[in-house]
Amino acid sequence: KAGVTQTPRYLIKTRGQQVTLSCSPISGHRSVSWYQQTPGQGLQFLFEYFSETQRNKGNFPGRFSGRQFSNSRSEMNVSTLELGDSALYLCASSFEPQRGYTFGSGTRLTVV
Amino acid sequence: SQQGEEDPQALSIQEGENATMNCSYKTSINNLQWYRQNSGRGLVHLILIRSNEREKHSGRLRVTLDTSKKSSSLLITASRAADTASYFCATAPISGNTPLVFGKGTRLSVIA
Numbered sequence: 001k002a003g004v005t006q007t008p009r010y011l012i013k014t015r016g017q018q019v020t021l022s023c024s025p026i027s028g029h030r031s032v033s034w035y036q037q038t039p040g041q042g043l044q045f046l047f048e049y050f051s052e053t054q055r056n057k058g059n060f061p062g063r064f065s066g067r068q069f070s071n072s073r074s075e076m077n078v079s080t081l082e083l084g085d086s087a088l089y090l091c092a093s094s095f096e097p098q099r100g101y102t103f104g105s106g107t108r109l110t111v112v
Numbered sequence: 113s114q115q116g117e118e119d120p121q122a123l124s125i126q127e128g129e130n131a132t133m134n135c136s137y138k139t140s141i142n143n144l145q146w147y148r149q150n151s152g153r154g155l156v157h158l159i160l161i162r163s164n165e166r167e168k169h170s171g172r173l174r175v176t177l178d179t180s181k182k183s184s185s186l187l188i189t190a191s192r193a194a195d196t197a198s199y200f201c202a203t204a205p206i207s208g209n210t211p212l213v214f215g216k217g218t219r220l221s222v223i224a
Contacts (some may be wrong), residue, residue, distance in 0.1 A: 004154070033211055042216035043200070057213050087136030090154055097211055098204040100145055 006104035018079040032074040037088040040108030122219040133218040135201030
């Protein structure tokens with residue numbers, strides 16, 4: 001079966017712009033979680049969506065938002081980009097997070 | 113914030129040797145999971161050990177869990193160059209429907 005698909009793979013944006021990242025989970029998985037990975041902070045939890053509802057939220061500013069569609073596909077948006085937002089953004093799909101995630105390959109965002 | 117802390121941060125061994133990585137965590141958990149990440153890619157789920165289990169095997173992987181010490185170890189036997197990657201532990205908090213919390217990882221280099 002198809003894995004978790006994240007698009008785009010790479011992005012370069014300028015400070016102040018906004019960006020939208022997309023994630024298509026494994027068929028049948030209703031939970032989609034987003035993580036930010038940086039060398040200094042490791043994997044930081046952004047939010048989790050389950051059946052189109054945000055079920056959990058990490059400690060990130062309101063510039064970071066997300067949503068989930070009825071087909072379980074999810075998007076995350078970052079507005080007013082800052083240099084510190086440069087990171088690998090990982091989407092993780094699961095039937096239930098506590099059973100384990102299947103990760104996408106990530107979107108590498110560079111803010112210049 | 114990180115719950116799991118891996119030790120060591122980096123490990124370099126010769127092919128054929130065993131590699132041991134440790135993870136400590138702070139709060140009660142339902143289970144603990146180990147993931148592997150090849151450079152710049154998504155994480156791959158390796159093994160899950162439940163809080164009532166003490167040891168689990170999967171191929172060349174052996175995981176132990178000591179809930180009294182809040183620690184786990186991952187042993188990779190007969191390491192291969194292809195095992196070169198970062199390894200992360202992730203804890204599933206005892207309160208349900210909450211996201212996994214990842215440590216900062218151990219960078220393993222296996223030299224041929």
